[in-house]
Amino acid sequence: MAIGILIIGDEILSGRREDKHLAKSIELLSARGLRLSWVRMCGDDRPLLVQTLRECFATGDTFFSFGGIGATPDDHTRQAVAAARDVELALHPEAEAEIRGRFGAETTPGRLEMGRLPADARIVPNPYNRIPGFATEQAYFLPGFPVMAWPMMSWVLDTELAHLHHADDHIEASVWVFDAQESQLTPLMQALQDEYGVVIFSLPNTLVPGGRRQIELGAKGTEAAVVAAMQVLRKEVVALGFALAEIPPRA
Incomplete structure (x- = not known):
C-alpha cells in the first residue's frame, strides 16, 4: 500500500x-x-x-x-x-x-x-x-x-x-563507485532493471575531497531481487574497470 x-x-x-x-x-x-x-x-x-x-x-x-x-x-x-x-x-x-x-x-x-x-x-x-x-x-x-x-x-x-507493519519486504542496497561517469554505467543499470525487476539508482556526489568523482550506485525492490542484482552489479562494475566500496545498510 x-x-x-x-x-x-x-x-x-x-x-x-x-x-x-x-x-x-x-x-x-x-x-x-x-x-x-x-x-x-x-x-x-x-x-x-x-x-x-x-x-x-x-x-x-x-x-x-x-x-x-x-x-x-x-x-x-x-x-x-x-x-x-x-x-x-x-x-x-x-x-x-x-x-x-x-x-x-x-x-x-x-x-x-x-x-x-x-x-x-x-x-x-x-x-x-x-x-x-x-x-x-x-x-x-x-x-x-x-x-x-x-x-x-x-x-x-x-x-x-x-x-x-513490515508487510513490505522492500529494501535498498548500494555501493560507492569511483571515477565513473553516469553515462558509462547507464547500460548496466538498464540491463539490471530489465533482468531483476528492481529500480537501479545512481546518486553522484560532487563534494568528495580532492575532487574525485564518486557515485552511489544501488538497487531497490524486493529483498531477493535486490540481493541478486547487487551481486551482478558489483561484478560488472569491477569488470568495467572502476573501483567500488561498500556502503553499510541504512538503519
Missing part, C-alpha cells in the same frame, strides 16, 4: 517556517518497515486545497495531512475535506467531549468549532492537549505542530495501520 503525506500552510511555502514533517514521517514509517511514496505541499488557499485533496483521495492511498485543522480564519483543512468529499461539517460527539474535557467551563463556541468535522469522520486522539485530529477513509488529518502531530501519527500507525 502506498503512503503519502500532505503538508499544508503558507508559512512553509513562504519560508517563514521550515518543514519538519517530511523527515519525521520517513523516520516513523521506516521504524515500522514502511516507506513514503509521495509528498505534496499546499498553501492556505481553500479552492486549491479542495482540488489537492480530491486528487489525494483519488489515489486510493493512505495519507497523512499536517496543518490547518484549527478554527482561525486561515485554517481551511476541515472545510476543504468536507467539500472534497461532498459531505457536511458537523460537531462530532467524541471531539466535543474531548474539547469540553480540556476546557471545562471555559468551553466556547469558538473552541467547539475545532470539533466540527466532516460528517463521516472519526477522531484521532491528541495526547498533548486533547484537541483531536480526524480521519476519513484512509486519510488522517493532524495539526501542524510537531509536538502534537508526531505522537498522533505514531498512534495511527500503531493502531489503525498496525497490520501494515
